[in-house]
Amino acid sequence: GQNIDQPTEMTATEGAIVQINCTYQTSGFNGLFWYQQHAGEAPTFLSYNVLDGLEEKGRFSSFLSRSKGYSYLLLKELQMKDSASYLCAVRETTTDSWGKLQFGAGTQVVVTP
Amino acid sequence: DGGITQSPKYLFRKEGQNVTLSCEQNLNHDAMYWYRQDPGQGLRLIYYSQIVNDFQKGDIAEGYSVSREKKESFPLTVTSAQKNPTAFYLCASSRQTGELFFGEGSRLTVL
Numbered sequence: 001g002q003n004i005d006q007p008t009e010m011t012a013t014e015g016a017i018v019q020i021n022c023t024y025q026t027s028g029f030n031g032l033f034w035y036q037q038h039a040g041e042a043p044t045f046l047s048y049n050v051l052d053g054l055e056e057k058g059r060f061s062s063f064l065s066r067s068k069g070y071s072y073l074l075l076k077e078l079q080m081k082d083s084a085s086y087l088c089a090v091r092e093t094t095t096d097s098w099g100k101l102q103f104g105a106g107t108q109v110v111v112t113p
Numbered sequence: 114d115g116g117i118t119q120s121p122k123y124l125f126r127k128e129g130q131n132v133t134l135s136c137e138q139n140l141n142h143d144a145m146y147w148y149r150q151d152p153g154q155g156l157r158l159i160y161y162s163q164i165v166n167d168f169q170k171g172d173i174a175e176g177y178s179v180s181r182e183k184k185e186s187f188p189l190t191v192t193s194a195q196k197n198p199t200a201f202y203l204c205a206s207s208r209q210t211g212e213l214f215f216g217e218g219s220r221l222t223v224l
Binding site for chain 2: 004008029033035040041043044047048069088089091096097098099100101102103104105108
């Protein structure tokens with residue numbers, strides 16, 4: 001099984017940068033995903049990391065260190081619409097299904113004017 | 114447009130009743146999943162199916178049942194054996210990268 005930890009809530013100002021950390025423990029690692037979920041809606045895919053390093057996609061970047069069991073999601077130039085919950089999810093090497101993920105509880109990001 | 118359709122969006126159930134949540138996809142994905150979301154907790158896997166006529170239990174399958182008679186459809190039945198069924202239910206499909214495509218969810222409340 002896996003233990004995935006991320007902060008419960010973070011607050012930041014519009015235009016600023018926020019970094020959401022995620023730590024995990026797993027017997028075998030095969031990829032880490034970040035999803036965004038607005039209140040009452042379905043999660044949407046943001047990023048995928050399987051190798052160490054930084055993946056950049058517009059205002060969002062995701063970093064992975066497999067040796068440390070650590071990832072972060074970086075949100076730059078924050079906009080009000082970025083207020084949402086951000087979910088960290090890990091896939092194990094032993095899984096028999098590509099979409100069988102273990103999710104953290106999510107980090108609620110509140111963007112203030 | 115391709116996507117996943119869940120229905121109903123809101124559902125109320127009385128004690129002792131079975132209810133079925135519908136999930137249909139037109140993304141031509143082989144794999145489909147049912148996740149449950151409770152406040153303050155991560156999504157938890159109920160059942161998943163890699164191919165038609167085959168499905169596997171996830172981490173919290175007790176009190177639930179599924180079928181996969183067609184590639185496009187993966188309905189979930191919440192039975193009376195599920196002791197705490199009030200939750201937000203999310204259906205998803207995936208391609209081989211593992212990226213999950215979610216439906217809009219079904220919110221079940223037990224009266």
